[in-house]
Amino acid sequence: MRTALSAFILLTLTACAPPATEVLYGYAEGDFLMLAPETSGRVETVRVTDGQRVTAGEPLLSLESEAERLALEAARQQAEAAEARLADASTGGRAPEVEAARDRLSQARAEQVRARDALNRAQRLFDQGFAPRARLDEAEAAAATANARVAELSEALTLAEMPARDGQLQALAATARAAQADAARLEESLARRTVRAPADGRVERVLAREGELAGPGAPGLRFLPDGAVHAVLFLPEEQIGAYQIGDAFAVECDGCPDTMTARLSVIDAEAEFTPPIIYSDQERSRLVFRAEARFDGATPPPGAPLRLALRSGAG
Numbered sequence: 001m002r003t004a005l006s007a008f009i010l011l012t013l014t015a016c017a018p019p020a021t022e023v024l025y026g027y028a029e030g031d032f033l034m035l036a037p038e039t040s041g042r043v044e045t046v047r048v049t050d051g052q053r054v055t056a057g058e059p060l061l062s063l064e065s066e067a068e069r070l071a072l073e074a075a076r077q078q079a080e081a082a083e084a085r086l087a088d089a090s091t092g093g094r095a096p097e098v099e100a101a102r103d104r105l106s107q108a109r110a111e112q113v114r115a116r117d118a119l120n121r122a123q124r125l126f127d128q129g130f131a132p133r134a135r136l137d138e139a140e141a142a143a144a145t146a147n148a149r150v151a152e153l154s155e156a157l158t159l160a161e162m163p164a165r166d167g168q169l170q171a172l173a174a175t176a177r178a179a180q181a182d183a184a185r186l187e188e189s190l191a192r193r194t195v196r197a198p199a200d201g202r203v204e205r206v207l208a209r210e211g212e213l214a215g216p217g218a219p220g221l222r223f224l225p226d227g228a229v230h231a232v233l234f235l236p237e238e239q240i241g242a243y244q245i246g247d248a249f250a251v252e253c254d255g256c257p258d259t260m261t262a263r264l265s266v267i268d269a270e271a272e273f274t275p276p277i278i279y280s281d282q283e284r285s286r287l288v289f290r291a292e293a294r295f296d297g298a299t300p301p302p303g304a305p306l307r308l309a310l311r312s313g314a315g
């Protein structure tokens with residue numbers, strides 16, 4: 001009901017509106033972005049400081065990612081091995097040295113035993129509080145790599161002991177595709193642990209430091225893209241009909257360019273009392289409509305007080 005009444009008032013005032021006020025007052029408001037990693041974790045590196053300018057794509061903050069890097073390296077090795085096996089079988093150049101394949105498998109199994117023992121030791125030390133989680137993660141990654149190596153060489157030995165067939169080639173191709181997809185998935189997962197600048201702009205505030213947690217629910221940076229600033233102004237209720245969306249204003253503020261302009265983009269549907277930010281003895285009890293204007297070019301710093309004059313021919 002209140003919205004409908006406000007709309008009626010707007011239409012009525014439009015038909016018989018007095019001239020627009022010569023000068024309006026407002027302030028600049030930034031369209032800030034809260035930047036966070038796509039996954040949660042502990043911050044490893046902060047590459048920027050408060051107020052620093054950056055370019056689009058520049059890395060700003062990274063989470064601890066040692067386990068992810070080890071997993072990616074293992075996946076890449078498996079993908080390369082799978083592609084090599086497929087190429088070898090496809091060209092008919094498979095070496096029949098079964099004995100050499102057995103030796104490699106034997107060495108891999110010995111390494112598997114060592115990695116498993118190291119993992120058991122790391123797990124005990126971690127459980128007893130004598131080792132950090134990072135050491136356990138490294139041991140787990142090493143054990144996983146050793147297991148993958150044994151599986152890989154076991155398959156290689158099996159292939160060396162039998163002739164290549166169409167079904168075998170298809171299986172090798174499927175394995176290679178799966179390995180490539182797994183490596184791509186892990187690479188993407190690792191990339192999501194780094195926050196990059198979405199556009200040219202300024203880091204307004206670093207919110208997370210090294211060792212602190214950051215993630216979708218805990219942003220690490222407050223960022224202002226270039227040009228992402230608009231003007232907030234307040235239109236007198238008795239003159240609301242004199243203003244239209246698209247009206248151009250000349251904008252002035254201390255230290256700002258002389259030729260700054262903005263165009264009216266939003267007018268609230270309901271009036272409010274003059275907000276405290278622009279109180280004066282004469283204006284504190286006036287009803288006004290909050291509005292926004294988008295700058296045509298240069299923008300003032302967020303928070304700057306503004307003086308806006310409706311340009312001739314507008315309204």
